[in-house]
Amino acid sequence: MQDFLARYYELDQLKKSIEAELEKMRRILLDKFPEPVEQTFGAYRLKVYEQDRGSFDLGKVYPLLPSDEWRLFVSNPNNANIKQLVKQGVLREDQVAGAYTAKPVRMIAVKEIGGTT
Template sequence: MEQQIARYFELKQLLKQAEEEVDRLKAELLAAYEAPGTYVNDEYKLMISVQERRDYDDNRLYNALPDKDVWRLLSKADTTKITGLVKLSILNEHILDGTYEVRHIPQIRISKK
């Protein structure tokens, strides 16, 4: 059992180091290739895209809701729940204007040619 514990600890350390290196490489790639698009070299294809994420403010969202009973469905500003309520037509997009900040998150995908 001691060997499994030691191996588990070792692998967790390696995983942490690998994640740190991936983060560093991602930052370097994003610095070198700032614009979204596809970049191809001899062996690899790099695709950079931007994902929009909304960060809702609880207070602004609560004040914007036409029916305060809807807040019971949310209980806090959960993006997934809000999206679901918009799709069900319980909430309207124009009501949500001004209740969130939009973040642009760059995404990287690399594949072999």
């Protein structure tokens, strides 16, 4: 078991190191490409794009819910729960529109092209 735990610890430390290096490289790429771009560099294609991430203001959503049972359903608040209520017709999209705030997040995708993946 000690060997197993040692390997787990080793991999966890490696993961942290990789994540830190990726974040550093991500910041460099985003500084170099401040606007959305899709460009090829040798065997790699870089795509920098924006994706909307948002969240619901629960203080605005709770009063819209028809009953305490529905408030309990949303007691573990996340976007998926509220979007599900809209999908099921418990809430209307126009009701929750004012409770949703979108924030653009810059994303990076790097793919190898013409090689093996």
